[in-house]
Amino acid sequence: MRNLTFAANWKMHTGPEDARTFLASFLAASPPKAGRDLWFFPSAVAIEAVATAVQGRADIRVGAQDVHWEPKGAFTGATSIPLARAAGATGALVGHSERRHVFGETDAETAKKVRALLAADATPMLCVGEKLEQREAGETDAVCARQLTAALTGLSAEELARVIIAYEPVWAIGTGKNATPTDAAAAHRAIRGTLAALGLKGRATILYGGSVNAGNIQALLAEKELDGALVGGASLDAKGWAGIVAAG
Ligand code: 13P
Secondary structure (H helix, E strand, O other): OOOEEEEEEOOOOOOHHHHHHHHHHHHHHOOOOOOEEEEEEOOHHHHHHHHHHOOOOOOEEEEEOOOEOOOOOOOOOOOEHHHHHHHOOOEEEEOOHHHHHOOOOOHHHHHHHHHHHHHOOOEEEEEEOOOHHHHHOOOHHHHHHHHHHHHHOOOOHHHHOOOEEEEOOHHHOOOOOOOOHHHHHHHHHHHHHHHHHHOOOOOOOEEEEOOOOOOOHHHHHOOOOOOEEEEOHHHOOHHHHHHHHOOO
16 A cells, blocks of 8 residues: 655644644544654744644654745745754745745746755655646646756755655646546656656655645545645645545
């Protein structure tokens, strides 16, 4: 049986106090399960609260939603990897579609963040995915390949093996319109092909993200290409999230 990974991206929600309340309820409802890893990506201000609350749960890790590639300096508003680590994070999302398309993050910046995380012995969760017009133009696989190639070219096989991939089609994020399990699986297969061409040996962990909820998680995970899910809106309710991470 494959391992499954469930990641909660809280985006710009849930401060420290709400995070503590969430975790008291979630942890009681969600004991560790063999072969199952959980991640929380809280707002930077709540990383420490989450990391403290999940101490003793080796199956749960905490990450930043974004990091700067420089370890320190005059970068107002940014979070460095050492700062995120000091708060309890051991990884970060990189290249989330909201960073790319709302904040204008480039492929080159994404590549620097992946490298900086690997150099700091932290886990990058690299997000890739196409916009609606790109899907309609049949460019899904080419867009993902370009984003992966830009972010990962030049990494060793050992470094590639430490990167988690999240396939998040932009049109599915926060829209209530998830990719069908078949379409998600097809994109994952193409991503595996690109990763192999980049030098990855072995099987990557590839999560699907985009309007995942309690009603569609089972059908998505029935596709063996999917190694889990990266979830926004449906991860904000403790009981609902406990139900999702029990799926599969
Ligand atoms: P939703 O689950 O709200 O569609 O968000 C997906 C996402 O962006 C996770 O990173």
